[in-house]
Amino acid sequence: MRYAAVQNVAGPPSGRHVIRFPPGTRVDSASIDGSTADIDLSNDVTQQSGTFGENGEFKALVYTLTAIPGIDAVQITIAGRRLQTLPHGNLELDTPLRRSDW
Amino acid sequence: MLLAAVILSVASFREAKASEAEGAPLTIVNAQFVSVNDPSLRTLLRDLGDTIAWRHGERDVLITTANHTVVTFTVGDRRYEIGPFGAQARYAPYTKNGIPYLPLKELLATLWVAPVQSGRDLVLEPQLASIDVRSTTTGTTLVARAAVPLRPRIVQRSSTRVVYQFSGIGSAVGGTRTLNGGGIRDFVIRTTGTLATAQTFLTVDLLAGATLSQPGSDDGRDFALFVRAKSVAAVSATPQSGATQVPREAQVTGVDVIPTQESFTVAIVVSGDAAYTWHRLAAPDNRFWIDVDGAHLAVPSRDDRWNGHVTGVRVDQDTPSNVRVALSLAQPLLITVVPSGSGLRIIVANDVALNPSRSGYGSIGSIVSSAQESPPPTPAPEPTELLTPVPLGAQQFAPREYIPTNPRLIVIDPGHGGNDPGTIYRGVEEKTLTLDMALRLRSILLAHGWQVRMTRTTDTAVDPDAQTDHDELQARDDVANENGARLFIAIHVNAYGGSSIPKGTTSYYSKSDDVPLARDVEDAIAREAGTQDDGIVKSRLYVTLHALMPAVLVETAFLTNQSDFAKLESPAWRQRIAQAMADGIETYARDFPAPTPSPGG
Numbered sequence: 160m161r162y163a164a165v166q167n168v169a170g171p172p173s174g175r176h177v178i179r180f181p182p183g184t185r186v187d188s189a190s191i192d193g194s195t196a197d198i199d200l201s202n203d204v205t206q207q208s209g210t211f212g213e214n215g216e217f218k219a220l221v222y223t224l225t226a227i228p229g230i231d232a233v234q235i236t237i238a239g240r241r242l243q244t245l246p247h248g249n250l251e252l253d254t255p256l257r258r259s260d261w
Numbered sequence: 262m263l264l265a266a267v268i269l270s271v272a273s274f275r276e277a278k279a280s281e282a283e284g285a286p287l288t289i290v291n292a293q294f295v296s297v298n299d300p301s302l303r304t305l306l307r308d309l310g311d312t313i314a315w316r317h318g319e320r321d322v323l324i325t326t327a328n329h330t331v332v333t334f335t336v337g338d339r340r341y342e343i344g345p346f347g348a349q350a351r352y353a354p355y356t357k358n359g360i361p362y363l364p365l366k367e368l369l370a371t372l373w374v375a376p377v378q379s380g381r382d383l384v385l386e387p388q389l390a391s392i393d394v395r396s397t398t399t400g401t402t403l404v405a406r407a408a409v410p411l412r413p414r415i416v417q418r419s420s421t422r423v424v425y426q427f428s429g430i431g432s433a434v435g436g437t438r439t440l441n442g443g444g445i446r447d448f449v450i451r452t453t454g455t456l457a458t459a460q461t462f463l464t465v466d467l468l469a470g471a472t473l474s475q476p477g478s479d480d481g482r483d484f485a486l487f488v489r490a491k492s493v494a495a496v497s498a499t500p501q502s503g504a505t506q507v508p509r510e511a512q513v514t515g516v517d518v519i520p521t522q523e524s525f526t527v528a529i530v531v532s533g534d535a536a537y538t539w540h541r542l543a544a545p546d547n548r549f550w551i552d553v554d555g556a557h558l559a560v561p562s563r564d565d566r567w568n569g570h571v572t573g574v575r576v577d578q579d580t581p582s583n584v585r586v587a588l589s590l591a592q593p594l595l596i597t598v599v600p601s602g603s604g605l606r607i608i609v610a611n612d613v614a615l616n617p618s619r620s621g622y623g624s625i626g627s628i629v630s631s632a633q634e635s636p637p638p639t640p641a642p643e644p645t646e647l648l649t650p651v652p653l654g655a656q657q658f659a660p661r662e663y664i665p666t667n668p669r670l671i672v673i674d675p676g677h678g679g680n681d682p683g684t685i686y687r688g689v690e691e692k693t694l695t696l697d698m699a700l701r702l703r704s705i706l707l708a709h710g711w712q713v714r715m716t717r718t719t720d721t722a723v724d725p726d727a728q729t730d731h732d733e734l735q736a737r738d739d740v741a742n743e744n745g746a747r748l749f750i751a752i753h754v755n756a757y758g759g760s761s762i763p764k765g766t767t768s769y770y771s772k773s774d775d776v777p778l779a780r781d782v783e784d785a786i787a788r789e790a791g792t793q794d795d796g797i798v799k800s801r802l803y804v805t806l807h808a809l810m811p812a813v814l815v816e817t818a819f820l821t822n823q824s825d826f827a828k829l830e831s832p833a834w835r836q837r838i839a840q841a842m843a844d845g846i847e848t849y850a851r852d853f854p855a856p857t858p859s860p861g862g
Contacts, residue, residue, distance in 0.1 A: 178757075178759070179759050208756040208757065208758040209684055209755045209756035209758075209819070209820075210767070210769060210814070211767070211816065212756075212759065214769070214798065214802075242729075243729060243731035243803075244730045244734055244803050246730055247730070249800075249802040249814065250800070250802060251801050251803045251806055260799075260800070261801075
């Protein structure tokens with residue numbers, strides 16, 4: 160699960176036109192609590208510039224991790240803190256994200 | 262129609278260089294039309310502090326006057342807009358070699374400038390555009406307006422007379438007006454001098470014991486004079502002599518006052534055709550009045566007092582050919598004048614207006630204004646007994662339906678603001694664009710009879726005390742939730758740091774109730790605004806999720822894409838997308854009437 164999260168946040172090789180997390184974003188911790196993956200992202204993720212990226216990044220991460228059997232939700236924390244919304248963004252993060260959010 | 266070419270010169274604007282200006286740069290124009298690229302027009306606008314915006318290939322020409330009124334002309338359309346108000350020109354603007362030509366007379370009228378024939382030249386002269394008088398037993402307020410700073414100078418002063426001189430302007434109003442009340446016996450306006458050195462004088466003859474004060478104005482383009490009468494004399498309003506009144510085409514046959522919690526509406530019922538003008542005074546006076554020209558008051562005049570934001574409504578035959586409806590306001594509230602099938606409606610919202618326009622005009626009857634094009638939204642139908650009773654069980658488990666307490670209220674949320682600029686790209690800030698588009702949308706919706714609340718009307722946070730981003734977003738939803746709004750629309754500008762390729766419009770939603778609204782708004786934008794249609798996208802965005810009512814967050818276009826950037830920078834395009842959003846909202850409102858409370862609960 161940690162591998163999937165890290166690969167997803169890192170994205171495919173450069174040169175491909177895909178939606179990426181802001182440069183420098185790291186997965187600082189990844190663990191599983193029941194059926195929820197707890198993912199802690201570095202503060203770089205707050206360097207957002209628009210709903211397009213924000214929506215696409217988190218959707219991709221949630222779809223990737225919930226494709227793993229036994230995981231149906233993803234709780235995001237940023238620099239160790241659970242936030243109600245993504246700083247500088249519009250996404251709500253205070254409860255686990257699910258595929259049904261998209 | 263072929264018209265003789267005349268010469269347009271700009272005189273008397275530059276007092277310091279009056280003699281030079283007299284023979285100044287001349288441009289050949291058509292007497293009926295002027296090109297948007299005409300150098301004299303450009304000079305004129307610059308001197309007035311007005312700006313003109315037009316992009317090659319676009320139909321709309323936008324002029325923003327120094328007092329923040331947006332005047333919109335559209336190629337091929339006789340209708341034009343002055344702020345949220347519609348009017349109709351004699352001729353539609355047209356294009357020649359791709360350059361729009363605007364109807365000169367109407368353009369100049371909106372700019373408060375008069376073309377004056379001088380030999381073979383047509384010289385533009387700034388005008389004292391209006392003088393308004395409100396006289397009561399205790400005193401008189403006299404307000405003059407012009408498109409240029411008036412800089413009054415007192416040239417004569419005694420206990421019974423004061424004479425003001427306004428240099429460099431002519432006057433569209435003139436003559437003597439006798440009041441014999443409110444501290445003023447009469448006043449005279451006259452203009453002298455040559456075109457380049459025009460002087461307009463206002464002579465006020467005071468009644469014994471009257472005192473006067475001259476408060477400052479916002480920008481010097483208003484001149485106000487308050488005269489206080491010596492004592493409260495019993496000067497009752499003279500009733501109109503009905504016997505000598507010549508019957509006129511237009512009659513005001515009723516004035517209904519409809520106060521509600523959300524707004525205060527004055528419906529003026531007019532039979533026949535009439536033009537109207539309205540004016541308002543700056544705070545703290547706040548008075549608003551509308552003159553229905555060429556109309557006769559067929560019902561008794563009245564002078565009502567109200568408790569609340571609107572403190573008084575007065576209706577009278579101000580002159581033999583002019584019915585005046587005047588409102589006294591406790592605050593500088595947002596006021597919308599909407600021509601309706603039966604006349605006019607003045608809608609006073611509970612919102613304080615930001616930089617309100619000071620005057621405007623339009624017409625009723627055979628001259629159709631753009632505001633009449635879309636009928637005002639029909640009120641939600643009353644619940645009837647024909648409703649099918651819902652089994653109790655189904656009612657309990659069905660998702661709770663949102664019922665707006667104010668089915669005519671739309672909340673507009675301009676994204677970001679204050680310390681949060683949103684995306685910044687090439688020096689352009691998202692918060693500025695979102696506010697601009699939101700204000701344009703507000704104007705359109707108000708003109709169509711909707712009530713509108715903005716989460717912010719200036720460059721500020723909605724909740725300046727917010728501790729977190731969450732608090733700020735919740736404050737935006739609170740505006741809609743606490744006012745029982747019909748729907749919520751957030752306006753944003755998209756961006757993507759990783760690539761300049763993404764472009765287009767996306768309408769984001771979060772709840773199933775949001776889908777039809779998002780669909781209608783997205784479709785209208787795709788149809789009318791020329792952006793790539795990126796469709797509607799579900800996401801867990803805070804503001805759409807926590808708005809109790811149908812909500813949509815419109816990402817209008819990408820700042821980070823070159824062609825979208827050009828659109829976002831164009832005031833004409835921003836007007837277009839505002840119009841598209843309004844159209845989408847109205848399509849939705851028509852197809853999905855607001856739910857009403859069920860009989861049981």
